[in-house]
Amino acid sequence: MSNRIPESVIEEIRNSNDIVDVVGEYVQLTKKSRNYFGLCPFHNEKTPSFSVSSDKQIFHCFGCGKGGNVLTFIREIEGVSFQEAIRILADKSGHQVPDQENSDREETDPKHQENQTLLEAHGWLTKLYHHLLRHTKEGKDGYEHLVERGLTDEVIDAFQLGFAPNSKEFTMKFLENKGFHPQTMVKGGLLSYREDGHYGDRFRGRVIFPIRNHQGKTVAFSGRSVNGGDPKYLNSPETDLFQKGKLLYNFDLARAEIRKQNEVVLFEGQMDVISAYQGGIKHGIATLGTALTEPQAKLIRRYVERVIVCYDADRAGQDASYKAATILKKVGCDVRVAQMKDGSDPDDYIRSYGSESFRKHVLEAAVTYTGFMINHLKQGFNLNNEGDRIQYIERVLDEISKISKPLERDHYLRELAGEYDLSLEVLEQEIINRRKKQGLDKDKNPETSYTNNYKETSRKKQKLLPAFHNAERQLIYYMLHDASVSYKVQEHIGGAFNLNEHQVIVTYLYAYYEEGYEANPGQFIEQLPDASLQSLVSEIAMLKLQPDLSDAEVNDYIRVISNKRSEQESISSLELEQKEAERQNDPVKAAQIAMRIIEMKKQLRSQ
């Protein structure tokens, strides 16, 4: 691990970023006894096996085996280097990391360099455009446009809204002065290459909406013309940094609020998000002019279960709601769909009726997924026609049969029976048939099953390990949590553990304590040279063992481990004797030795 950032700085940054808070920004965590649980962000799962320990400052997934401390987590989830992970955490805790020049592998990679350059240029332009809008007469048109739409200065600042003046070369000259190469800027959609062979400004006479990535850095712009220029909206092209199918608008600002509210509001447009934000609804996000994708839905699900889809009330908006709700449902979200009666969009609604009304009559009145589907499906049928009506009812029954809660199924069945004057018994029978076909006929309760599942699988896994293997793991657990246990083990058997990786871990652990550190699994993990060892240590540190260990128990562990070792050693020495006997042409002796070896191996296996 090459780090030129001083160890003391790393330690301080790590200590000031609580792992539960950091992980909690990415994963919805629920506290169970001492630890927190959530859906693992590193592999696909429906029941949580991802666990975070606040005391130990480590995480571990019992499903895929990934584990480590807060730095490991950031590296894995953001896909960044050690240095960048430090920087991300330093940003969160408000620390300064001394700048370092040159020679990181990434910094010499041209693609990475180009992305860094584009990020930098976007950063500068965000500031420039925002400054023009807020403080200069060049930006007055833009400012007035936003004020007319009812936005306050506070919100304009929060979203860094700006104005690109109607000039051919304003932005170009600015970027040139900063030393940016125009060709790269064209690639990133900040400048354009004109027919006359010159470079020029791409965004002209437009209000600028910066689009930030999930770390809060601007990666694209959306520009709205204020004086009727065409097109009405001009957006940045897709680049490495700006991938519409992966990014969610305002996710960086909304993240903390989403966790707090345990809910997210999904809008269609950026203006909806901004209007809602101004009205105090700060857990809103939006797609970027494209339909919701499965990766976006999965990202949402990692944070939160309940999603309110709040799209435009027109036909296109409702069709888009149907698609989004289906994808969200598929990845396991609890989906609600908000409905606005009078064909408006959320931004209009808030401007006309205020945010309180929006909260109460739109968000809180959002219908369940099934409720929405029952209504939405009507559109495809002429319900006055008997054939159509039966087809429609069949489709609704399909939807109802997918509901896991019997009480909820009953609610919709009664509604359906009432509305179309049908026999409830017949409908119930239809549901039973459908659920049988889909293998859903037994009601399960996923909430209560997952913890048991998890306990069972981990218990099973431990049972499968040989006794000495478990003894080593358990002893390392105590060594990780108590330096005095480690000293004692070091004195008696040193590094003589049976498993290679255990030998490596205890060697690092002895060195760690010798340097004067106190027991702290999260900090110790930092000293380990590779990810697989970090995962193993986090797994061991998460074992559920009695807190205290008597001297006699330490001795027991040591005995099991060294017995195994001496047996192993005596088998190896017998094998040598056997070879020697064969070499000396003494088959009887060789056979006798072979019998003893088989006997010993059998005994070892039964332990």
Ligand SMILES: [Zn+2]
């Ligand atoms: Zn996992």
